[in-house]
Amino acid sequence: MTALAPISAPSQDLPSLIDRAASMLSGAKTAAEVLEAREVAGLAYDVAKRAARLQRAKSAHDDLVAAAHRAQAHALEIEARAKRRLADEYDAAQARGEVATRQRHPGSVGHVGADDMPPATAADLGLRRDQIHEARQFRDAEAADPGIVRRALDDRLERGEEPTRAALRKMVVDAAMRGLRPQRSASRRNPLYMAPTPEQAAWRHVTGTFRAFAEWASDENLALARKGMREARDTPFHDLDATAIAEGSAAFTTIKEWFDAR
Incomplete structure (x- = not known):
């Protein structure tokens, strides 16, 4: 993974960070670029989270706290899109044999020739297994329940609650698990029902x-x-x-x- 480009002082303001993350993700062509976009979106989330807490500590007007929460939700939505892209990129690389799978473990680099290098591991790409698992959950949840991320964020905003990673992750995992549940048996299923395309x-x-x-x-x-x-x-x-x-x-x-x- 390439190093994240330094963020200049003018870009430290939250709207610029969010715009930069969205722009980077839209233009991402490689897994490394998707990872960079995810990092910037994560930074924007952290900045928005601190801003919201600072406003609450100052007993600021509700509008200021709500604005910070909206920015936080926007950053989380971009981060979620980056995670879905990452899951697709990673799985495609595994299918091409460029990244190791459970069935295709890489051998020791010290015991192979230069022309027979083993496939890269998640660690080689700067990723942890739990990050890949989470990325797949976000992708599968969106496939099982389109729009789940945006609705989960909007629901918390409408209730005046802070949109956090933990809350979003719970909603996403629940949706992903619903998508993995086996179909009901034919005896219990409406014979006229057809799953939507x-x-x-x-x-x-x-x-x-x-x-x-x-x-x-x-x-x-x-x-x-x-x-x-x-x-x-x-x-x-x-x-x-x-x-x-x-x-x-x-x-x-x-x-x-x-x-x-x-």
Whole structure:
């Protein structure tokens, strides 16, 4: 794994760290680059966590603590995406024979020729076995329950609770285990039920998100949200909220264009 590039002083502010992590992950082409993005996202999480605790210690306004929590959640989401990418990269490398598996243990480097080097181990790549296991859990959980990471984070934010690694990991592990449970026997299964395809699951996630927002977006709630937006303009991390809204709006516009083109 390549060493993490030094972070300059201007990039030490939290929004810049989060933007950098997201950009690095989007542009990552190799496992090493995915690892770097994960490290930066982890650093952003740690900075946001300290910021939230500092604001609480100062008895700061709830908006400041909530803003730090949102930044913390954003960093965790990027870190989770990096973990899923890492699991895919690692498993692909094992399939190519570039990384050792349980069935293909590397021999002693001192007893092989230069042209017959054994496959790399997790330690050679700067990874621990538990990190690989966790990365696979995040990937499998997202496959079993698409959107589980974002929903778990949003749930804690809505309840005013801090989004922590430990809380997210528990939700993810539970989802991954649900995906690993054997199917119910034919005698107990609805004979008309058919598991959704990945495409159907993705579309249900989209329609569910739209439906939930449409049900929430009453005139009263929108008026409250607009007032909250005005109050939040001068708070830290407001730019992160604006970016998320812009990205979500662009995605919604794209989906609306699909309908219009039918």
